[in-house]
Amino acid sequence: MAVERKNFRRFTYAEYVSYLKPFITKVKFSQIHVHGTWKPTIADYRRASDKVEIIQAMWRFHAVTQNWGDIAQHATIDPDGYIWEGRSLLEAPASAVGYNDSDNDRTHPFMFEMIGNFDVGAEKLEGAQLATAVKLTSHIAKEWKLPESQIKFHREMNPAKTCPGSSVNKASFLELVRDWRDIDMSPTDANKIISTWLSPAWFAASTKAEREEIHRLANELRKASGQL
Ligand SMILES: [Zn+2]
Structure with a gap:
């Protein structure tokens, strides 16, 4: 051995x-x-x-x-x-x-x-x-x-x-x-929500505060799916 x-x-x-x-x-x-x-x-x-x-x-x-x-x-x-x-x-x-x-x-x-x-x-x-x-x-x-x-x-x-x-x-x-x-959420589902819903909303947001809130929510999804 x-x-x-x-x-x-x-x-x-x-x-x-x-x-x-x-x-x-x-x-x-x-x-x-x-x-x-x-x-x-x-x-x-x-x-x-x-x-x-x-x-x-x-x-x-x-x-x-x-x-x-x-x-x-x-x-x-x-x-x-x-x-x-x-x-x-x-x-x-x-x-x-x-x-x-x-x-x-x-x-x-x-x-x-x-x-x-x-x-x-x-x-x-x-x-x-x-x-x-x-x-x-x-x-x-x-x-x-x-x-x-x-x-x-x-x-x-x-x-x-x-x-x-x-x-x-x-x-x-x-x-x-x-x-x-x-x-528990799969990374695939989390990323789908982020790219399909949150990214367009981020670009459409009219204030910095709104963009920050969307960013925070995206990170929560990444956490829930074990990516952070
Ligand atoms: Zn033991």
Whole structure:
């Protein structure tokens, strides 16, 4: 086994959604497994001058120390809300014993980690990191047609763990996933609204204030469709 692994690419949420597209026909995600790293912590991540080293250290621990063949997870969400690539999406994850479905039939759970110690009294899952976790969960559930019952926290599969962290409430997380799905919009639809309706209105606007309002609305559509 090679001890040095490659680079890990870092994606924005919108870039990751495009990256996932060809995999919709190549792999069947049966569940979504939600984890928090506990270690590295958010503070560890903030301290690292080269962030990729945090991902590489996880890879080294999983692949070499634990002998799991590769980094355990398919994706890692950092405290700034970026998504780092993990093991191949075509491979089963090393998520929880008995739940990995690792029989190589291209059907297995999608597993992601959120960097941080989210136990009560430690760090908080919030802001851009929480937003990406919610949007990613919602997106995978939608594209792979998974009911809410197939979204699993690690602690549900291994009661000895608090993972993704005792401060992360499952019901609240699912509520965000549900609410986000309601306002989720495809970039194609958003751009259609912008080019067909908002652009002509912008050029027809008679005041600067009107143009600014139209510009703001266009950006709201870009946000809702994951482009900003
Ligand atoms: Zn876990």
